Amino acid sequence: MIRVKKSSNAIMLVDDGLVVKLRANQAEGMCIGNVAKLLAPSESAPGAIREDEKYIYPVFRALSKIVIPGYWLNFSLGNVLKASTALLKNQTVYPNHDTDVEKWLGVVEDSVWSEKGEPAGIDITLKIDKVINPKIAEGLRMRPPALHSGSVGIRFKWQKSHPDLDGFWNKLGTTVDNKLVTIDITEITSYTEFSVVYQGADPYAKQQLMAPQNGNASETNAEEKPAAAALQNIETHAQEETNVKLKKKQCEKLGLKTETLFAKGDEIELSQEQFDALMLDAERVHAAQAEEIASLKPKAELGEKFEQAQRDEADKFYRLCNPDSIDEGMVKALQKLPLETVQALAKDYKQRAEKLHPGKDRQSSTSGDKTKESDNVEGVDEFKIN
Numbered sequence: 001m002i003r004v005k006k007s008s009n010a011i012m013l014v015d016d017g018l019v020v021k022l023r024a025n026q027a028e029g030m031c032i033g034n035v036a037k038l039l040a041p042s043e044s045a046p047g048a049i050r051e052d053e054k055y056i057y058p059v060f061r062a063l064s065k066i067v068i069p070g071y072w073l074n075f076s077l078g079n080v081l082k083a084s085t086a087l088l089k090n091q092t093v094y095p096n097h098d099t100d101v102e103k104w105l106g107v108v109e110d111s112v113w114s115e116k117g118e119p120a121g122i123d124i125t126l127k128i129d130k131v132i133n134p135k136i137a138e139g140l141r142m143r144p145p146a147l148h149s150g151s152v153g154i155r156f157k158w159q160k161s162h163p164d165l166d167g168f169w170n171k172l173g174t175t176v177d178n179k180l181v182t183i184d185i186t187e188i189t190s191y192t193e194f195s196v197v198y199q200g201a202d203p204y205a206k207q208q209l210m211a212p213q214n215g216n217a218s219e220t221n222a223e224e225k226p227a228a229a230a231l232q233n234i235e236t237h238a239q240e241e242t243n244v245k246l247k248k249k250q251c252e253k254l255g256l257k258t259e260t261l262f263a264k265g266d267e268i269e270l271s272q273e274q275f276d277a278l279m280l281d282a283e284r285v286h287a288a289q290a291e292e293i294a295s296l297k298p299k300a301e302l303g304e305k306f307e308q309a310q311r312d313e314a315d316k317f318y319r320l321c322n323p324d325s326i327d328e329g330m331v332k333a334l335q336k337l338p339l340e341t342v343q344a345l346a347k348d349y350k351q352r353a354e355k356l357h358p359g360k361d362r363q364s365s366t367s368g369d370k371t372k373e374s375d376n377v378e379g380v381d382e383f384k385i386n
Contacts, residue, residue, distance in 0.1 A: 049141055056130045057109065058140045060150045062088055062194065064121035067182055072172040074161065074182040076119075084188035085113045085122050088152070093126055095136070097151065097195045105133050108194055124194065136196065149199050153192035156185045244275040254282040255289065307339055314342045317349030320357060 050057040065081050067074045075081045088111035092104050106128035114123045130137035139147035160168055161182045171181045248266045251258050256278065261268055270278065314334050319326060334342055 051130065051137075051141070054129065054131055055106070056128045056137045056140060058126050058128065060124050060126060060194075061114075062111070062122045062124045062150065062152055063154075064119045066119050066121075067180065070173070072180075072182045074180075074184045077184055077186065080185055080187060081122065082113050082120075084191070085111050087111075087188065088122060088124055088191045088194070091191050091194050093128065094193055094195045096197055097153065097193070099193055105129065105136055105196060126194070140196075147196055149197050151195045151197040153195075154188060155190045155192065157187040157189065159184050159186055244270050246270060246275070246278075251278075255285040256282055310339060310346065311335055311342055314346035314349060317346055317353050320353035321349050 049059075063075060063081060065076050067076060088108050091108045092099075093106045093108065094100075094103055095105060106126055108124050109127040110125040112123050114121060128137055128140065136147065139145065161179065161184050162168060162171075162176055165171060165176060165181065168181065172183070174181050246268055248258050248262045251261060311334055315331060318330065318334065334345070337345075
């Protein structure tokens with residue numbers, strides 16, 4: 001079930017397989033989710049994926065012209081999806097949305113708009129390096145494939161299907177005035193990456209292996225559903241899925257105490273009311289953390305001033321010890337070395353400076369006249385501490 005989290009300037013829709021961030025004020029959003037499936041191989045080589053000595057070229061359905069059930073993202077308006085087809089080409093392919101630059105698998109070699117079958121959508125050809133990713137390549141190559149699903153990162157502009165509807169976010173996926181309540185995508189501005197993942201969310205982008213060896217085509221396409229039939233079931237599914245599953249790591253990231261909640265395992269199931277209460281606790285935790293950070297800021301600033309004073313003092317004593325041979329490298333080092341080191345150096349420099357330039361009173365004990373300061377040293381008595 002999709003979960004709605006709100007803040008002053010953004011709304012986040014969260015599910016194990018999909019994260020959608022919507023900026024309410026700018027009508028922009030970002031979707032990173034499992035919405036793709038492996039498509040049929042080329043007709044010239046039924047049952048096999050095209051490959052050469054170094055690369056394997058699986059074909060995926062990246063995204064379909066539909067409303068994504070359970071997430072209520074509407075990609076079916078006009079030619080919005082079709083117009084974005086070229087944006088997918090040359091995007092990097094990663095595993096599980098892990099966009100560490102060292103974990104790339106390949107690239108989207110080509111992206112095309114396809115209206116073969118139902119629904120229409122964007123098909124892409126991946127170029128996966130099978131030499132450095134042999135296990136991934138084998139998972140894509142084997143029949144049936146062990147790796148059959150893909151996922152896209154998308155940035156888009158959006159609007160509410162019912163702009164004036166009260167409680168819009170709580171009514172996503174229901175029918176109001178004979179129209180499905182959805183997040184309508186009005187423009188796709190970019191795709192950020194494509195990932196090979198364990199499962200997809202797009203109900204129509206199912207695996208469609210061509211020419212199965214047993215000749216049983218109906219078995220291969222058993223999971224396919226006409227678009228109209230699937231859309232009729234959308235609201236029913238939304239009503240059935242009333243509980244929210246949470247993992248321990250998710251709650252830890254929110255700053256929540258997990259000892260009691262997860263006493264019996266690493267996953268719990270909550271009612272919507274329990275989940276809402278938990279989100280309120282998370283908001284309180286974040287508010288308290290923000291208040292604590294604000295209270296510590298003046299102390300941090302005071303600490304920075306104290307540290308700088310210590311460094312300046314070390315610099316002063318160093319110059320007094322070496323009036324004729326100042327090493328600029330050492331001067332710079334005193335501003336960067338750990339504070340404990342700087343304090344130790346300052347103590348040493350101070351002792352040496354006092355021996356080199358014994359302190360003198362500014363007033364004579366007999367005449368009241370000022371005494372002469374040590375040659376070539378300005379304000380020597382300033383560092384003398386009695």
